[in-house]
Amino acid sequence: MSMRFYTPAELASMSLPGLPGTERGVQLLADRENWRQDKLAWPANLNGLWRRREGRGGGFEYAAGILPLRAQTALSLKEKRERGEDERKVVKSDLAREDVWRSFESMPEKKKAEARRRLEALDAVNDMERAGTKRDVAMMLIANSINVSLRTLYGWSALVAGRPRADWLPYLAPRHAGRQAEVECSAEAWDVIKADYLRPERPAFADCYRRLKTIAAEKGWTIPAERTLQRRMDAMPRAVIVLAREGQEALKRLYPAQQRDRSGFHALEAVNADGHKFDVFVKWPDGTIGRPVLTAFQDLYSGLMLAWRIERTECKEAVLLAFGDLVETYGIPDACWLDNGRNFASKWLTGGTANRYRFKVRDDEPAGVMTTLGVEVHWTTPYSGQSKPIERAFRDFSQSIAKDPRLAGAWTGNTVANKPSNYGSNAIPIELFEKVIAEGIAEHNARPGRRSQVCNGRSFMDAFQANYAQSPIRKATAEQRRLWLLAAEGVSVRSQDATIHLLGNRFWCEALVNIAGGKVVARFDPDALHDGIHVYRLDGSYVAHAPCIEAAGFASTADARIHAQARKAWMKGQAQILAAETKLGIDGVAALLPTLPEQDPAPLPVPNVVRPLFGNLAVKATPVEDISPDETLAAFSRSVLRLVQSQEAD
Template sequence: MAQANYLTKNSHVAPGGWHEDDRRELPEEEAEALWKFFEDATAKLKQQAYRDTEACHAWQIMKAQGIHHQVALGELKKEFGLSKSTLYDKIARIKGYDPQHWPALLVGQWTGENIRQVVWHEEAWLFFVRNTLTPGCKIKIAWSRTKRQAEKECWGAIPSYDTAKNYFRKLDQDVVTLVKEGETALKVKSPTAIRDYNFPLHTIWSMDGRRMDLRVIDTKGKYGAAGKSFRLWIYAFQEVRSRMLLGYALGASLDADLVRGAFLNALKTTGLLIPRKIQPDNGMETAAKEHTGGAPWRRRGKVLEDEIIGTFPMLGIEVVWAGVAHGQTKPVERLFGTLAQMMETRPEFRGAYCGNSTETKPEEFGTPVPVGLVEQALNEEIAAYHRTPHHGHGMGGKSPLQVYAEQMKMPGVPVRKISQAQLRLCTYSAVPITIRRNASFTILGASYWSEDTTKLAPGKGYYARYNPQNLSDPVHVYRKEKRLCEAVRTELTAFNDKAAGKEIMKKRAAYTKAVKQSAKALQDLSNSDTQDYLNSLAAEVLPEMVDEKSGEILPAAQVLEIVRGRADPLQERKTTEDLENDAIREEAKRMQERQSKESAERVRQRARGGFSK
């Protein structure tokens, strides 16, 4: 009824009860900016603006009804808590404008724009910002320092803490994050890559190691000295497409041997299937040349010509290094987090769980558990993980075991499988060696020698593959990808052992005799260089150089391309008789090669002047 009376009485005036002379129009651009400012305001300010709008409507209605202004002010004071000056200030702000804009016009009164503010001294502001951007420094502490420094430097008054905090929060927060917390914290604000996992099985394996948050005790000495207490390391290989944990190894330390053990365990799981790519971490255990030698690495520089060919490049596996200090690039990191939650928080490990930081370490920590209990729990939780539904990309709510089995049965998907000889090569460690003048070399203090090593040029540039579990096994000498020979361990003899001395002298005599026979055969060959022999040798050794019709010598090719594998595999173990026969055949082959090469060179030299008839 009051609104009806108000509208009837003021039908001749502008909307809102204003006289036509008082009416003001708000341009469209200003109205848009005004309402954008309103939308950016807090919910509390918006609520107060709507309440003030209601109070202004009530004032206009009571004024139209002819109610005395003192009575109206009392009613508004009682209903809305507005004093006379406050109400008049609001009415002045909205006077002449359409009522639909009143909330946006009134919200501006609550931004503090009309409050007298202290202006920052330039040096005080720079001091405050420099302190606030210091890592770990809170805004309150920086403001307190600035206040003390302002009194000391006579910078005058500085803004209040709330005002200073608001000024600081107006800075670009991504820049503040970079300066105060670093690039790693800034990555959280940056766009996140969403990976596509729809690729064939065994395309890429992810590999990494983690130190468990459990204290264990090795009572049987499986991982070192018996009775030793330590935190166990785990190294694992994960098939990325199916999220299947293919293999792992446990140890007291993170090193190249632990990586090899995990890789062999993965090969056992897959039935000797290997990936096309492998994604190692940047740790030194995987950067060891016996694993990734021959592959470029950010700390290794260029690949040397005589560098060790590691296990993965040797098998033709492309090495794709993970991003530095960026665990999100390694899917196996997520797997480690899942296994840690599943296993390390089991009730039987209370007292052994140490947490992942000093802040999360339980007070009851200090009682290690037997390492066998940890191994059993790990096997149980890995089996449970393989059967747990996964909702990642390409999984469709299926478990890793289901996806792996389905992908293996898909037709037309090629997989790579190594041979038993290549598997044996994977079990061996690789180490650079130096051939001494006596044709011997050492590995971990053990000396090795063979007749074949005497034929190698002394010096560096060689590497040997050896069985790390038994240094008495024969080792294999390589140069680049080529397997050169095999060497056996030289056993130590007693100082006064007569039988051992005789045996050494016997071997030395046999070796000297074999060399002398080879030298004699070479001399006999050089003395038999008759014209008829050279003519027949030219047709036999260099048939492509002799024209069948004219008998003229044809030019030879300048470049020959040799196609071979990245590294020669290990040979099968042979009997003593087989080794002796092989040695005789190898010696005969070398003699023939030397004879043919020297004779062929003489043929070429004489061919330049023509054969005499």
């Protein structure tokens, strides 16, 4: 509880429980309950809960701690409420102060200049007043000097009365807003012109207004002048107008792109890749003409172009081979940002990656090269050049390389409407184009004066090499080379002959016999498929190299003889292995069997039904001792007779 002191009159006016409602009653209560226990030592205040009132009339003042308990509680709550109100007033005042300054900052310079002129006038009045001039005289002199009326100057002074000197400027700014009344316009007419103007076809406002006039004349709507409606339309948020008339992409461009700091990486820690179709006609070895596609990998730290390949189209083979060049030359990156296209999301490259959403990840899917090498894959936003820094390099290539003098006549233009006058007059041999590309990329990497935070005036190559020498780099082994030079495909090993059939070819090796009928991963060079394939299990473990089995001519006895010899040698080898494994012959196994004691054969039971030698009818068994020889001979004769009769009938 605070040590605020109250007079008896103040305590009576609060209507506190346990206290009288009059000043005299509070005085009598204080005397009766001896609130001033040390009155003999008066005017000393030994307990600190009372004091003599200063000022005319004298008397005493009491702290809340001397009051009865019920009065103390009520007074404590009252003080808390008052403190809360005071704090809210301070906060409200601060908010109002911030609003005034914010409003002042948004004013045009003309109004700010007028506020500064008024402030200088009031400061001059205060200076004259401090110098001894009466305020009224100072106001008249200053009003006359700045050519304003005395009433106007007093009005300025009233605007800042009771406010801190530091906050006078925004309160002195003119508050008139000019003409605010809008010309009447029917709500239906406003809706019509908005619907007509805010659409992707982007019609001219004059055309929309002309159509609106025709409709308004028929409907009897009230519409203002064209310029008035144009100003009202322009007052709408620009982002809304851009979205309606230009679409999502134009609206996205109004929002600032994210600026990413790549200096947190080290050399080769992270790379990004993409494809670029050149605006140049080239002639391929088979005579066809087309625009080549560059597939490239770029270091994110320095911007250096690390590896690239040229193909007819953007294909997974080019991505795989370019990544192989990158790993062989520099090392294995820790992370890679890729486009989510079919070729970059191919299972050859990223198979088994958990966040690979383009294709469904199956249990029998082969692990891609990046997945096997431990490269963390990130997918960029489709059709978003801002997500891939390599797009900036491609833009340079479209100027510095595509318009090289050696490619004159082959440039196609970057749009249909931007075709050169010599369009289609030349097609560059692919060999020359690859040479121009190699020289252009080398010059791009070595060009000094790069202004990025990492390069700071150096070239991409200098920045990369300086950091590469002191960075932890993962190098690939000779065995891992098979992962990126060859492509991966999940195939089955045939159970009949343990062969692998792939792209119209057969592959076989002895190690496949052990996994016949199962699925494996076959890695192969698409350009040299007849060199054989490397076989892996689905878990990534290496099995063997399987050569290609070429189909022999149907009448070729030499090929048949070679094949028979190879098969005979293989079978002989398997027999030798079998002989080595079976050291104990079957006679030895028989000799190890235990000898069983001889036993008399068990008597056979007497059958109840006996089938005769001829015929299909069953007769009831008769004990042997009850059958006479004559009966047996008679039965035999009847059977023979039936057999002869049946043959004659046939």
